[in-house]
Amino acid sequence: MDTIVALLTTTEGRIGRQQWWIGVVALIAVSIVASIILGILSFGNATVLAWLAVLLNIALIFPSYCIGIKRRHDRDNDGTDLKILIAGSLIVNVLQATGIGTTPMDIGNGMVVPMPSIWMSAINLIFAVFAIYMLIQLGFLKGTAGSNSYGRDPLDGAA
Secondary structure (H helix, E strand, O other): OHHHHHHHHOOOOOOOHHHHHHHHHHHHHHHHHHHHHHHHHOOOOHHHHHHHHHHHHHHHHHHHHHHHHHHHHHOOOOOHHHHHHHHHHHHHHHHHHHOOOEEEEEEEOOEEEEEEOHHHHHHHHHHHHHHHHHHHHHHOOOOOOOOEOOEOOOOOOOO
């Protein structure tokens, strides 16, 4: 348990892909459980649920940053792109919660739903492409062999 806590709360050093995936799975599990609880607490109110989702995003920023920055360090990178990803995620989340970038659309029977505007759809597409790039960087590409400017290779001595 100490290992997972350290994984999600420290920013020093490097981690390999396996440790990163363990951290991601842990954060996904927490996110799913929290989303279910928040869905119940929102009493079906979409606006309340959207703002609770923003709060959940904020709560998960630090552990996400911790595992991401150590993974970027493993690839001898300072993590600027990770910071952009995290900030972009929060911005998109807040825009969705406020309804900025949506247009009301009548779907019949007196029901009106918010639909993303063209510019918001473009932002979502750009963000999705960048998120895929970061997923490849963090989850699939091998780290720097041997020591680098962020520490020793996490795979040294591993079988």
